[in-house]
Amino acid sequence: MTTALITGATSGIGAAFARRLATEGHNLVLVARDVERLREQATELHDRHRVEAEVLKADLASDHGIEAVEKRLSDRMHPVDLLVNNAGFGQKGAFLDVPVEDELVMLKVHCEAVLRLTTAAVAGMRTRGRGGVVNVASTAAFVPRGTYGASKAWVVQFTQGVARDVRQYGLRLMALCPGFVRTEFHERAGMGTDNIPGWMWLDADKVVTAALADLARGRTISIPDPRYKALMGAAKLAPRGLLGGITSKAGRKYGPVHPDGV
Numbered sequence: 274m275t276t277a278l279i280t281g282a283t284s285g286i287g288a289a290f291a292r293r294l295a296t297e298g299h300n301l302v303l304v305a306r307d308v309e310r311l312r313e314q315a316t317e318l319h320d321r322h323r324v325e326a327e328v329l330k331a332d333l334a335s336d337h338g339i340e341a342v343e344k345r346l347s348d349r350m351h352p353v354d355l356l357v358n359n360a361g362f363g364q365k366g367a368f369l370d371v372p373v374e375d376e377l378v379m380l381k382v383h384c385e386a387v388l389r390l391t392t393a394a395v396a397g398m399r400t401r402g403r404g405g406v407v408n409v410a411s412t413a414a415f416v417p418r419g420t421y422g423a424s425k426a427w428v429v430q431f432t433q434g435v436a437r438d439v440r441q442y443g444l445r446l447m448a449l450c451p452g453f454v455r456t457e458f459h460e461r462a463g464m465g466t467d468n469i470p471g472w473m474w475l476d477a478d479k480v481v482t483a484a485l486a487d488l489a490r491g492r493t494i495s496i497p498d499p500r501y502k503a504l505m506g507a508a509k510l511a512p513r514g515l516l517g518g519i520t521s522k523a524g525r526k527y528g529p530v531h532p533d534g535v
């Protein structure tokens with residue numbers, strides 16, 4: 274039996290990873306801030322699938338929270354075989370609407386925590402000669418989308434670079450880049466979603482199934498849906514200036530409405 278540690282396991286994509294991995298018989302370490310939700314989930318997964326499900330309360334926007342998860346990942350008596358760096362959030366508003374302190378929190382959770390937890394996990398995995406890391410990025414990594422897109426672009430670049438460096442030790446790293454997924458993400462960020470066409474929405478369980486299949490195939494990047502693969506292929510060919518115009522319009526349409534209607 275192997276153990277998977279999932280950050281942001283209370284809802285959405287992280288909860289879908291927990292369900293899927295429990296179904297496959299993996300023990301779990303569930304990480305997030307809402308310990309009550311984590312406990313309920315751990316009990317349900319244990320009762321339904323007979324797996325061990327630990328709960329680790331940690332705020333990954335704080336050094337203390339990151340250190341707690343690093344410590345768990347470094348525990349050689351209870352090794353973690355799969356790390357899923359999934360915790361993340363969106364901001365309400367465009368650049369300059371968002372206080373710089375909030376942008377720094379995003380970089381802490383999306384980049385610093387991912388860097389430190391990957392480092393802690395990979396150290397032990399290298400010694401054991403096996404293990405995997407899935408870092409949840411976004412298709413926003415491929416288009417000009419402010420701090421959120423920039424942080425996810427960092428996740429993609431970082432993951433692909435480290436994947437190459439550690440392949441020789443038998444380790445697999447993959448950046449997961451979904452499009453719009455039905456989770457609590459948009460509601461938590463206060464984003465309106467009425468204008469997002471139905472066909473653009475993905476199901477979290479299907480995203481996870483496709484992601485784990487891509488990890489098993491040894492991919493370093495997973496865009497878990499043919500529609501988004503086609504869109505991202507087209508985005509690669511489009512001039513950056515044109516792409517910036519399209520995505521900032523989409524941002525106004527899909528994003529939160531500014532009080533002045535701008």
Ligand SMILES: NC(=O)c1ccc[n+]([C@@H]2O[C@H](COP(=O)([O-])OP(=O)(O)OC[C@H]3O[C@@H](n4cnc5c(N)ncnc54)[C@H](OP(=O)(O)O)[C@@H]3O)[C@@H](O)[C@H]2O)c1
Binds near residue numbers: 281334382411453
């Ligand atoms: N939904 C989409 O359309 C979409 C698309 C592409 C990529 N993504 C990415 O997918 C990942 C998961 O998002 P989701 O859509 O599943 O959203 P979600 O349903 O809002 O889940 C986010 C998870 O992250 C946790 N989290 C947030 N801030 C945290 C912090 N400071 N410390 C620890 N845990 C924290 C939350 O748990 P607590 O509140 O309990 O801490 C929750 O479990 C994110 O990285 C997001 O950027 C989402």
